[in-house]
Amino acid sequence: MSKISSVQSILKAKCPQCREGHxxxxSVFSFxxxxxxxxxxxxxxxxxxxxPDFYYGAMYISYAFSVALVITALTAINILIEEPELWMYLTTVLVGNLILFPAxxxxxxxxxxxxLGKLKYRGY
Incomplete structure (x- = not known):
């Protein structure tokens, strides 16, 4: 029986039903x-x-992650650099997306x- 919380099981990418299986x-961060x-x-x-094709809906969540990354990167550049140039924005967003894409x-x-998977935790 797993003693980890749902947040921990999400972060560790475990099965929603038993919270033990991968x-x-x-690895989640592997290419x-x-x-x-x-x-x-x-x-x-x-x-x-x-x-079949259940995970196509996850594209919307992935898109939201990418938008959040872009907004965060652009805000950080504007705060940290007095007069940023266009190449700084583009490079930061491109490199950030490439590195974080698997995650x-x-x-x-x-x-x-x-x-939406309809799998509920069963404490066995």
């Missing part, structure tokens, strides 16, 4: 198999793909599964 076959998600939980055998893509899937 959602992804590789390998970016779109791969386990079909079933290795611990409780919960179906992690409730419907944004995968955490959007995690949040989407937790919100």
């Amino acid at each position: 959602l992804f076959p590789v 390998k198999k970016l779109s791969a998600i386990n079909h079933n939980c290795s611990v409780c055998q919960a179906n992690l793909n409730p419907e 944004m893509l995968r955490y959007s899937k995690v949040l989407y599964l937790y919100a």
